[in-house]
Amino acid sequence: xxxxxxxxxxxxxxxxxLVLLRCNYSSSVPPYLCWYVxxxxxxxxxxxxxxxxxxxxxxxNGFEAEFKKSETSFHLTKPSAHMSDAAEYFCAVSDxxxxxxxxxxxTGTRLQVTL
Amino acid sequence: xxxxxxxxxxxxxxxxxxxxLECSQTKGHDRMYWYRQDPGLGLxxxxxxxxVKDINKGEISDGYSVSRQAQAKFSLSLESAIxxxxxxxxxxxxxxxxxxEQFFGxxxxxxxx
Numbered sequence: 582x583x584x585x586x587x588x589x590x591x592x593x594x595x596x597x598x599l600v601l602l603r604c605n606y607s608s609s610v611p612p613y614l615c616w617y618v619x620x621x622x623x624x625x626x627x628x629x630x631x632x633x634x635x636x637x638x639x640x641x642n643g644f645e646a647e648f649k650k651s652e653t654s655f656h657l658t659k660p661s662a663h664m665s666d667a668a669e670y671f672c673a674v675s676d677x678x679x680x681x682x683x684x685x686x687x688t689g690t691r692l693q694v695t696l
Numbered sequence: 697x698x699x700x701x702x703x704x705x706x707x708x709x710x711x712x713x714x715x716x717l718e719c720s721q722t723k724g725h726d727r728m729y730w731y732r733q734d735p736g737l738g739l740x741x742x743x744x745x746x747x748v749k750d751i752n753k754g755e756i757s758d759g760y761s762v763s764r765q766a767q768a769k770f771s772l773s774l775e776s777a778i779x780x781x782x783x784x785x786x787x788x789x790x791x792x793x794x795x796x797e798q799f800f801g802x803x804x805x806x807x808x809x
Binding site: 624 | 700738740
């Protein structure tokens, strides 16, 4: 069975500071991992996905994530936070290698960006 | 126009009423999903369908049923709504191939009084 743990339900950073949102996973197959962002009153938008190619994955809006098998982690980072990054972020893992079949989501991390 | 649409966007209903939430997609995807989002719980899979004749229960299917009327349409029904089904409901679609992703609709906010 697959599972995802997101450490920290709320993260607050100053504008311009590094954003680090943590995700650890458990998977019985080579993992397909992804990060989604949810802006207020909107649906989920894919930020990036890992499908067993390069371990450093670059996504939209300057976000990237690094797959670390030894640590079973897929943390999301952005070098410099912008006010527009304030949103909720979800990490998810698929039950099938390389494809978004059935996704199991983490409980989410709400990012607050302050001036 | 949006690729994945959900109707209604908001619904308030009473305990015991039958409710149907509808999802349509123009992406040509075979796979469709229904999720429920509750604060602090993330998204939980209710039902999923990999093609018109394939319907599968997800993690939290009790109290829900679905119908896949066509490749492009996937409806979620609450036969007898109860207050703890108050939540945000999302439909999603995917193509099923390697490297694909799930595309989400805008959500339906359902309140059961």
